Structures are given as structure tokens and as C-alpha cells.
Amino acid sequence: MSFSYTYLINQNHINFSKLAVGEKNETLTYFFDTQIGDKYLDRYYTSSVGFVHNTNAIQITSIGNFQNSHEFIKDLFIRLDEIIDLDFIEMSHNNGSILDIYPISFSSNFQENTVGMCIKQEVEAGKWFDVLWLAQSQNNLNSFDKNTIIHEIGHSIGLSHPNEDGFDERWNSEDTVMSYNKGDNDWNFWFSEGDINALKKIWGRENDSGTMIFNKNFEKYKFFQSSDHKYSIETSIGKESITGMKNLKFANKIINVEDDIEGVFNQITGIKDITGKIFRLYNAAFNRFPDSEGLNYWIRMNQSEENTYRQTCSSFIISNEFISKYGNLISNESYIERLYNNVLERGADDEGMQYWLSNLNQGIETRGEVLMGFSESNENIGIFQEVLGWS
Ligand SMILES: [Ca+2]
Ligand SMILES: [Ca+2]
Ligand SMILES: [Ca+2]
Structure with missing residues (x-):
């Protein structure tokens, strides 16, 4: 079973992080505590009676910038910032910051095996997180420490344990830093592909530069x-x-986007007219989105009657691109299989396979005609309507 980013998604937890950052805001401010010594943290939360404030609820011993953990965290945020649309800014104080990070050697609320904690804090005016992590050794920031840091930061930016169970033995820290299990070789301390996908799903892909x-x-x-000319x-x-x-x-x-995506969609004037047919032929023959110039060329060739649709199809079939997609010498059966995969994005059903195969084997249709048949099938026209946002 392969790991899916969706295991890390818990909408309630995400909502808290989103409200902490603020609607329509994409900047998360963070504070790193460098001041060594004993101190107290207050707890702020909501209960059935409303907002609760417990003064000096947690006693901690801060160890400051332990073994350059501050640099590790800064680098982590710089790297992540480029990938997801959420942006990170460090603050020099914790007045109004969304994420406050405390490297500690002691916390009064830790159990024997606790190494880190992401505490949700909440007052009427807003929400934030306190992240505590316990350094494991005196003299070096090891992979376990780094994993603890990224795990707790992961919580603050919306990630949950895989299916709410950090100890699930099917996963380890290589599948997700939100697992409590070590990796095959070591503790992972950078977000896995699944983690990144979950974070992109939550915050969006970075798009600030356009x-x-x-x-x-x-x-x-x-x-x-x-239907309202939005693109995805x-x-x-x-x-x-x-x-x-x-x-x-x-x-x-x-x-x-304007030339190569909108510029292609804008050439389509009808589902069944030649513009729609050639658009579909691009996907059927080449399994890709049309290039604006090529699509325009073939539409003009057909509209000026220099070429028929059938001739266009023949030109596609002898192109290098078609041969590289379908192969030159494949069997009729493999050819049909590939059409199902490329055009209809599914495997062949028995009845369909038998139908097309007997047409090809008996010479009732050529491969070009079968390609046209797939391209113009109701199923493919349905897919095309969905792509186009027309119904
Ligand atoms: Ca960003
Ligand atoms: Ca951004
Ligand atoms: Ca943005």
C-alpha cells in the first residue's frame, strides 16, 4: 500500500491553522526563543464556558539556539516558502506572531516519552501555536531532534498524523515526517513528497511571482x-x-497561460464542429494538450478545405509523435489497449475490445479509422465537454 497525502488531511485541524494565519492572508509569522532560562507559558483555549486563560500553566527551561537549531528552522522555512503559497516571516518577539518555537530541556507538561508538542492557543481575537521541542543530547542537533522540530512545525501548518495515528506501522518518517516511526536508515528531517502534496493541497502551490x-x-x-472562463x-x-x-x-x-492555454481554448467554437474535432484528435493521437499554433494550422487547413478531417487524421498517424506514443509495430490488440488508455483514460472493456479488434483484424477499419472512432466516441466527447467547461 502506498502512502497518500490525504492521510495527513484533517479539516478541523487545518481550519485552526487557517484561522491562525487569517483568511485572505498567506503569511505565517514565527518567533524563535533564544533567551535561555526558566520561564512560564500561559494556556489559552476554549471550553464549554468560553475562552479560558490559565496563567503560568506550563513551566519550561529554554536552551536558546541549541546547536544552531535556529538556523535549521530558518532554512526549513526558506525552503518551504518557495514551494507552497504560504509565506514565512520571522519576528524578533512573540507579540502577535502565529508560531512561537521554544527549544527546551524541560517542560512541566511533558510525559516521560514526550519530545515535542504543538500547542493550540486561542483567544477571542485570534489563534496561534506554541511549539516546544526537547533536545535529546547535550552536544549535537541530531536527526531525531530535527525530525521532532519538523514534525511539530508540520502540525502548526496543518498536517495531522497519518490517519490520526502516528504509530501506524505501515508508515515511517520517510513516508511522512508526521509518522512517529524512524525511517529505514535514519530519521527523515525534510518533508516527504506526501507531506509536500498535503501542504500544497492546504495552502496552494507558490504563485507569487506569477x-x-x-x-x-x-x-x-x-x-x-x-464555464466562467477560469482555468486549472x-x-x-x-x-x-x-x-x-x-x-x-x-x-x-x-x-x-494566456497564449498556450487560453489561446487554445479560445479557438474552440463548438463541440462537434471541426475545432472541437481537431482538439480531440490531439489528445487521441498524441495524448496531450494541443499547441496553439498547431491547432490553429489544422483548423485553418480544414476550414479552407485544403484538408479533410480524415486527411488530418492520416497526417497525425504518420507523424513521429504518434509513432513514439503508439509504437510502429505493435499488435492490433496493444494498439486498442493504448487507445483506451490515452483517449478514454481507462482500460478496455471486453465488449469494446472485441468490437474494435474484429474490425481491425477483418480489415473493416484501418487503424486511422479506429483512432477517429475513439476520438469521436460519445465517451470522449463527454470528457472533452468536461475539459471545456461546456455542458
Ligand atoms: Ca511561499
Ligand atoms: Ca505566497
Ligand atoms: Ca500567492
């Missing part, structure tokens, strides 16, 4: 338009809005 960054090649993604990209965490963005950066290219 550019959003995606890990895979452009061709791996699907794009959607909504489908990623491993679902649909993410790209409306108002300037550029999207992929592993293999940078594309311009």
Missing part, C-alpha cells in the same frame, strides 16, 4: 476551462487554479 512550477513534462498534464491544471492533488498566472514552468518547457 509563475507556478510543476515537476513533470508539460505533456503529462491535463488542463480545464470552467490537474495534478496529483487534483485541480489547481492557474487563472491569472503568467507562466507555468514544467520539467521540459515554460508555457504562457
Whole structure:
């Protein structure tokens, strides 16, 4: 069983973090306590009687910037800031900061095995977190300490234990820093892919510069338009809005949202007319979103009647891009399998497979005609309508 970021999502917990940061705000201010010595923390929480304030509720012994833990935390926030839309600013005092971090050697509310704690604090005017973590050794910030820090910070920015059980033996700190189990080799002290996906889901992908960054090649993604002309990209965490963005950066290219996404959707004038048919053919033949220029070229060739739709399909089929997607010498059966995967995004059903296979084997249809059949099937037109935001 593979780990899913959704195991870290608990909406109640997220809501607390979101309210702490503030609606329409994307900056989390944090404070790192460098003042060594004994001190008291107050507790603020809500109960059935309303807001409660317990003065001097927790006694702690602060150890200041233990083994450069302050630098570790600063670097953690700098690195995370670039990835998620939430932004981090350090404050020199804890008056109004959202996250207060205390490196300690003692806390009166810790049990024998407690090494860290993320305490939710709440008054009528707002919410914040106190994070306590207990250094394990006298003379070096080890991987366990770092894991404790990132785990507690993870809580403050909305992550829960995997399915609310940090000890679940199926996962360890390599799957998520929110696990209480060590990794195969060591304690992990950077957010896993699952952690990052959960954080992107909660806070959004960083977009402040007008550019959003995606890990895979452009061709791996699907794009959607909504009925009110908003645009989104489908990623491993679902649909993410790209409306108002300037550029999207992929592993293999940078594309311009206005030219390359809106510019493609704007060429579609109807579901069943030639503009829609050629759009669908791009996905069927190449399994990708059309490029604006290419789409425009083939629409013009058809509208001026220099080319028929059937001839366009033949041109697609002999292109290098088609051959690289489908292979040259594959069996009829594999060809149909790939059409199901690429066009309809599902495996073949028995009845469909038999139908297309017998048409191909008996020479009733060519491979080009089968491609057109898939591209113009009701199922694919349904997918296309969803992509287009038309119903
Ligand atoms: Ca950020
Ligand atoms: Ca931001
Ligand atoms: Ca932003």
C-alpha cells in the first residue's frame, strides 16, 4: 500500500491553522526563543464556558539556539516558502506572531516519552501555536531532534498524523515526517513528497511571482476551462487554479497561460464542429494538450478545405509523435489497449475490445479509422465537454 497525502488531511485541524494565519492572508509569522532560562507559558483555549486563560500553566527551561537549531528552522522555512503559497516571516518577539518555537530541556507538561508538542492557543481575537521541542543530547542537533522540530512545525501548518495515528506501522518518517516511526536508515528531517502534496493541497502551490512550477513534462498534464472562463491544471492533488498566472514552468518547457492555454481554448467554437474535432484528435493521437499554433494550422487547413478531417487524421498517424506514443509495430490488440488508455483514460472493456479488434483484424477499419472512432466516441466527447467547461 502506498502512502497518500490525504492521510495527513484533517479539516478541523487545518481550519485552526487557517484561522491562525487569517483568511485572505498567506503569511505565517514565527518567533524563535533564544533567551535561555526558566520561564512560564500561559494556556489559552476554549471550553464549554468560553475562552479560558490559565496563567503560568506550563513551566519550561529554554536552551536558546541549541546547536544552531535556529538556523535549521530558518532554512526549513526558506525552503518551504518557495514551494507552497504560504509565506514565512520571522519576528524578533512573540507579540502577535502565529508560531512561537521554544527549544527546551524541560517542560512541566511533558510525559516521560514526550519530545515535542504543538500547542493550540486561542483567544477571542485570534489563534496561534506554541511549539516546544526537547533536545535529546547535550552536544549535537541530531536527526531525531530535527525530525521532532519538523514534525511539530508540520502540525502548526496543518498536517495531522497519518490517519490520526502516528504509530501506524505501515508508515515511517520517510513516508511522512508526521509518522512517529524512524525511517529505514535514519530519521527523515525534510518533508516527504506526501507531506509536500498535503501542504500544497492546504495552502496552494507558490504563485507569487506569477509563475507556478510543476515537476513533470508539460505533456503529462491535463488542463480545464470552467464555464466562467477560469482555468486549472490537474495534478496529483487534483485541480489547481492557474487563472491569472503568467507562466507555468514544467520539467521540459515554460508555457504562457494566456497564449498556450487560453489561446487554445479560445479557438474552440463548438463541440462537434471541426475545432472541437481537431482538439480531440490531439489528445487521441498524441495524448496531450494541443499547441496553439498547431491547432490553429489544422483548423485553418480544414476550414479552407485544403484538408479533410480524415486527411488530418492520416497526417497525425504518420507523424513521429504518434509513432513514439503508439509504437510502429505493435499488435492490433496493444494498439486498442493504448487507445483506451490515452483517449478514454481507462482500460478496455471486453465488449469494446472485441468490437474494435474484429474490425481491425477483418480489415473493416484501418487503424486511422479506429483512432477517429475513439476520438469521436460519445465517451470522449463527454470528457472533452468536461475539459471545456461546456455542458
Ligand atoms: Ca511561499
Ligand atoms: Ca505566497
Ligand atoms: Ca500567492
